[in-house]
Amino acid sequence: MTASTLQRPPASTEDPAALKPKRRITGAGLLHVYTWVIIGWLILPIAVMIAFGFNDTPGRYNQTWNGFTLKWYGRLFEYPDLTSALITSIVIAVVSSLLAAALGTGIGYALGRYRFTGSGSLNLVMFATMSSPELIMGASLLSLFVSAGTGLGPVTITIAHVMFSISFVAVVVRSRVLTLDRSIEEAAYDLGATAWTTFWKVTFPIILPAVFSGVLLAFALSIDDFIVTAFTAGTTKTFPLWIWGATRVGIPPQVNVMGTLIFAVGVLGAVIANVRSRQRKRD
């Protein structure tokens, strides 16, 4: 025992201690480059969008750089139909993400906490809706709404958005509930709380960060959704639909400014969620 630990194994001629750090340095260098390539790749389109919001372009075409200006921020609401499309999108995103949060939290909690008849199928269906192509979902929703005789408009868009974002909320909430110590709820019950009080005083506050990220996700999915919205909108114009329509006549810089503002709100939300989860994790 002692002899074998003292003696170097005869097979290894190179010193492993000398090799290891060298390999780590080249590896770390490569990783550095790779990281920055990916960051650049991800951020470049957004940077271009933000930059062209400051482009002093003479007309509606906003494809070549003509110098810096802040005037589009002042003339943000110059196109009333663009403004109303943005408002429509925001309203739909808020309503659908809140509905998806309410329904998705319930589903996620049930799936994380209990095994019940149909829970397996529900899991499967949720992943199916998340992974099924939007084009097919949109087309079938159109047939559904048309054959059901409902007119197309903000309501059908909202229904469609709730439908595809519910699963995302449910999955996020479910994974949180799975890591939630069951005895915490039992403790509340043991201390005299009803099932209702236990949920609102104990369970919900604990899973709130997960619900919050679910809402953010649903909001992000809704506000820029194009494909499903195009099928279910009828004559309603949402922000993405308006931009698509404007491509033929030129997309005004206001669109870039609005995009920048939406992005800023999204970043803010993500930062808040991140900080909160860090606070939670910190010992």
Added chain:
Amino acid sequence: MTTPQHSAVRARSAPPAGGTPAIEFVGVNKNYLSHGETVPAVKRTDLAIGQGEFFSLLGPSGCGKTTTMRMIAGFEEPTAGKVFLDGNDVTNVSANKRDVNMVFQSYALFPHLNTYQNVAFGLERKKVAKSEISRRVAEILEIVSLTGMEKRSPREMSGGQQQRVALARALVNRPRALLLDEPLGALDLKLRQQMQIELKRIQREVGITFVYVTHDQGEALTMSDRIAVMNAGVIEQLGSPREIYERPASRFVAGFIGTSNIVDGHVDRVEGGLAVLSYTAQDRVVVPAAPSVRQGDRLEVSIRPEKIDMHRGVPPVQATGGSVLSGTVTEVVYHGTSTNYTVATAAGADFTVFDQNASNADDLADRGDRVYLTWAPQHSYMIGD
């Protein structure tokens, strides 16, 4: 021979304190359904726990001790039988309406609430007046030595402090009984020993019945007024720590509580209330016998390792009238205060012997030494007697 059935009957002895028991099980059993099969978790059990008792449910994992506790708490409903609290039938009363509180193994503190809010949770549910709540929370935090920690959140506290919060959160409601589910399991040894003493002190101060679930026999022996040793859904023995240690009712209890040497054999003769089991001309085990024991009966005898004297090479005086077994030392483990020997004996069983390292260090026996083990008749105990 004694069977667990027999000891289960013994277990029905009433608690030492008279009057209505704090907790009573009458013919309770609990089955679980697992993949369409009925699995018994707790077999038919009668149990009475007295007012103010420190009562332990002791056994290996899966023995039914936690299920038993959860039936007291109201988290599990018995398959059959009745549960009484202070003489009231609570079999169908749900956990949130039962006047007992629980300290969970994981503490189960509310992570989003601070110490004060955690402790006040139960009183708020009972709609106790705010001033009364703050008075009672302050009082209980003082008892568990957490005064000044009101604003701390659970994650800012050590394991021992969290444990105290969990204790305070349950005790502040002045329950009929406090149920503790392996509450010290997550603490390190030193803290655990400290908390054992603390728990005993707190229990004396509040005077509430404690039901303590543990798999740690040392913990159960030090803290309890009475212990129920459970195995495979049955209470194998119920009694004071001393009774359980000195007079184990079954082979399982003898093995589970501390270290026991168990030897069996046929009764050669009974004289003066002592049964003698002979193995060779000089190797014999002498045990105080029940009146029913007859010549030829097969007995199981348990002897605690610290009661045995070991003699090296010198045959002991036969006149003591006690047990004598010759054997060979097969293992020597030095423990500082004592030395533990394993001896292969003439009775066929391997014996463990604890020898206090009192004076002569050169007294140590070596592996392979021929030795004689002797002990007084009263240190033999007939299992199941």
